[in-house]
Amino acid sequence: MSRLRKAQERAAQWIVAREEPGWTSRDQAAFDAWLNESDFNRIAWLRLDEGWRQSDRIRALGAGDAAPADMAEPTGLAHVPDRASAGRWWVPHAIAASLVAIVGLGWFNIQLDLDRPAATVATKYETTVGGRRMVGLNDGSRMELNTASAVRAAVGTERREIWLDRGEAYFEVAHDRTRPFIVHAGGRQVTVLGTKFSVRRDGDKVIVSVLEGRVRVDDIGSAGIGRSTTIAGGDIAVARGPATLVTAKSEERVEGALAWREGMLSFDQTRLADVAAEFNRYNRKQLIVTGPDAPDMQIGGTFPSSKPRAFVALLRDAYGVRVEESEEAIRISD
Numbered sequence: 001m002s003r004l005r006k007a008q009e010r011a012a013q014w015i016v017a018r019e020e021p022g023w024t025s026r027d028q029a030a031f032d033a034w035l036n037e038s039d040f041n042r043i044a045w046l047r048l049d050e051g052w053r054q055s056d057r058i059r060a061l062g063a064g065d066a067a068p069a070d071m072a073e074p075t076g077l078a079h080v081p082d083r084a085s086a087g088r089w090w091v092p093h094a095i096a097a098s099l100v101a102i103v104g105l106g107w108f109n110i111q112l113d114l115d116r117p118a119a120t121v122a123t124k125y126e127t128t129v130g131g132r133r134m135v136g137l138n139d140g141s142r143m144e145l146n147t148a149s150a151v152r153a154a155v156g157t158e159r160r161e162i163w164l165d166r167g168e169a170y171f172e173v174a175h176d177r178t179r180p181f182i183v184h185a186g187g188r189q190v191t192v193l194g195t196k197f198s199v200r201r202d203g204d205k206v207i208v209s210v211l212e213g214r215v216r217v218d219d220i221g222s223a224g225i226g227r228s229t230t231i232a233g234g235d236i237a238v239a240r241g242p243a244t245l246v247t248a249k250s251e252e253r254v255e256g257a258l259a260w261r262e263g264m265l266s267f268d269q270t271r272l273a274d275v276a277a278e279f280n281r282y283n284r285k286q287l288i289v290t291g292p293d294a295p296d297m298q299i300g301g302t303f304p305s306s307k308p309r310a311f312v313a314l315l316r317d318a319y320g321v322r323v324e325e326s327e328e329a330i331r332i333s334d
Contacts, residue, residue, distance in 0.1 A: 007044035140174035168200035291334035
């Protein structure tokens with residue numbers, strides 16, 4: 001059984017146990033210890049608990065209504081004898097039956113996928129090509145979205161989670177030791193307590209650049225959290241598939257990676273083909289580099305991200321490249 005599956009099933013057991021009248025301080029301590037074992041446990045609990053409490057079925061049960069016909073107690077669940085308050089005793093076992101169905105049979109469409117927050121608690125933010133957006137979060141943190149980016153944020157009193165669906169975002173995280181700030185990006189999970197960093201997602205490649213503080217980058221697989229890498233201010237981690245490469249103590253490179261926050265793009269001996277790809281993230285008119293030599297031309301400098309035509313003019317004057325412009329693209333060749 002995968003670690004995700006175990007966390008889901010254990011979370012379901014805790015929900016049932018907490019509804020029972022015999023819940024003690026020792027039980028609470030055990031539950032707290034389980035939550036603190038890993039972010040994996042906490043996420044599984046929060047998602048199942050919130051999803052269940054939002055369902056119409058639990059509200060009907062909580063109101064003391066009779067059990068609907070399709071909620072009859074499944075075979076194999078122990079029958080609870082009548083007590084002074086029969087409704088009180090029936091509810092937890094109905095919940096148990098339904099939670100078993102959620103985890104094992106999928107009667108409800110409640111997703112516990114670690115790459116998807118509960119729709120009722122997450123807010124979506126997006127930017128268009130060339131756009132930037134600053135967002136203030138409920139905990140005092142700030143998030144700045146780069147061009148063509150999309151994130152979902154669930155930041156409240158119990159959790160601080162961000163899902164980077166595409167693009168790039170810079171974070172200034174308010175320090176809170178009791179609530180880690182977690183960013184999910186593809187197969188990676190970035191966890192911090194309070195710091196300044198950015199996360200960029202290009203398909204299956206994730207780039208984490210740390211301006212201040214420390215962050216932990218975890219490899220998330222089907223079996224749960226795998227390899228972990230901790231990086232600090234001045235470090236950049238590039239993760240793809242099972243590999244994570246760290247460029248350590250390069251403050252200038254981190255500043256270059258964050259130049260987009262000032263509307264600029266910074267390059268240090270970068271292939272022209274890669275420079276063009278960066279400009280293309282910010283502009284609808286695309287740069288296309290062709291020829292045997294032009295794509296590998298080395299470029300250095302800082303340029304406005306929204307002015308590809310000015311960049312190409314400098315390139316033509318400095319290197320004598322051939323430039324052809326149409327409505328859709330600017331072609332650069334030897």
